[in-house]
Amino acid sequence: MRIVAISSSPRHDGNSWTLAEAAAKGAREAGHEVETVHLSDFVDGMLDDCRRCRRSDGTCGIGDGYERLLMEHIVPADGLIIATPLHWYGITGRLKTFFDRLFCYTAGSSPVGEQVSAALPGKRVALMISCEESYRGATLAVETQLQELTRYLHQELVGVVVGIGNSRGEVESDPSRPLERAADLGRRLFEVRVTDYRLDTPRSNRIWGPQDATASWSESY
Numbered sequence: 001m002r003i004v005a006i007s008s009s010p011r012h013d014g015n016s017w018t019l020a021e022a023a024a025k026g027a028r029e030a031g032h033e034v035e036t037v038h039l040s041d042f043v044d045g046m047l048d049d050c051r052r053c054r055r056s057d058g059t060c061g062i063g064d065g066y067e068r069l070l071m072e073h074i075v076p077a078d079g080l081i082i083a084t085p086l087h088w089y090g091i092t093g094r095l096k097t098f099f100d101r102l103f104c105y106t107a108g109s110s111p112v113g114e115q116v117s118a119a120l121p122g123k124r125v126a127l128m129i130s131c132e133e134s135y136r137g138a139t140l141a142v143e144t145q146l147q148e149l150t151r152y153l154h155q156e157l158v159g160v161v162v163g164i165g166n167s168r169g170e171v172e173s174d175p176s177r178p179l180e181r182a183a184d185l186g187r188r189l190f191e192v193r194v195t196d197y198r199l200d201t202p203r204s205n206r207i208w209g210p211q212d213a214t215a216s217w218s219e220s221y
């Protein structure tokens with residue numbers, strides 16, 4: 001499988017990059033083809049009013065590497081590893097801009113709109129967050145945003161790794177071993193079981209191993 005790991009920190013040798021690299025290493029160990037990129041190497045301009053900056057042929061007029069990142073790296077990928085530092089209890093402005101500008105490429109006026117909209121669903125996504133605060137609530141908004149965003153795009157959020165650190169690379173010293181957890185998640189990106197049941201979802205009482213998928217919850221409990 002093809003994976004792209006994207007670090008959205010302005011620090012190229014920081015904690016988000018360290019987490020992204022760890023997850024990428026695990027994915028490579030599992031035999032996947034992985035590339036790691038810095039979002040700041042591609043994305044500079046913020047979303048603008050499309051009526052003002054869209055070219056007459058429908059392409060985006062913001063002159064940076066966004067389209068190259070999207071079309072050459074993200075569209076062909078089967079899985080995404082997204083790493084972000086916590087900035088004011090949210091994702092970085094650049095990562096938010098990445099998602100904002102995706103709008104321009106899924107809109108009907110974009111010449112690649114259909115191609116992008118067809119390629120986004122089905123991707124497996126792992127989220128890495130580096131932050132200073134270990135308070136559980138600090139990262140909740142980011143986790144919720146990525147959960148909803150992936151749901152909207154018909155993608156699977158397979159897991160989240162939070163690493164605590166502040167100075168560059170300090171997540172390595174986090175006793176909760178985020179780098180090992182990141183590597184494990186990268187290794188299992190396409191194997192992690194993601195379920196989202198409703199009361200009446202037919203399912204076995206067994207989670208692992210052979211299952212009787214036809215049994216209802218009340219019969220099998």
Ligand SMILES: Cc1cc2nc3c(=O)[nH]c(=O)nc-3n(C[C@H](O)[C@H](O)[C@H](O)COP(=O)(O)O)c2cc1C
Nearest residue numbers: 009014015016085086087088089131132133165166
């Ligand atoms: C603008 C800015 C805002 C930040 N806001 C938070 C925050 O709300 N909560 C937190 O725990 N850490 C916050 N931090 C600290 C970073 O999340 C932390 O240092 C992280 O490990 C940096 O990751 P990086 O090395 O990948 O940039 C902030 C740092 C910056 C520069």
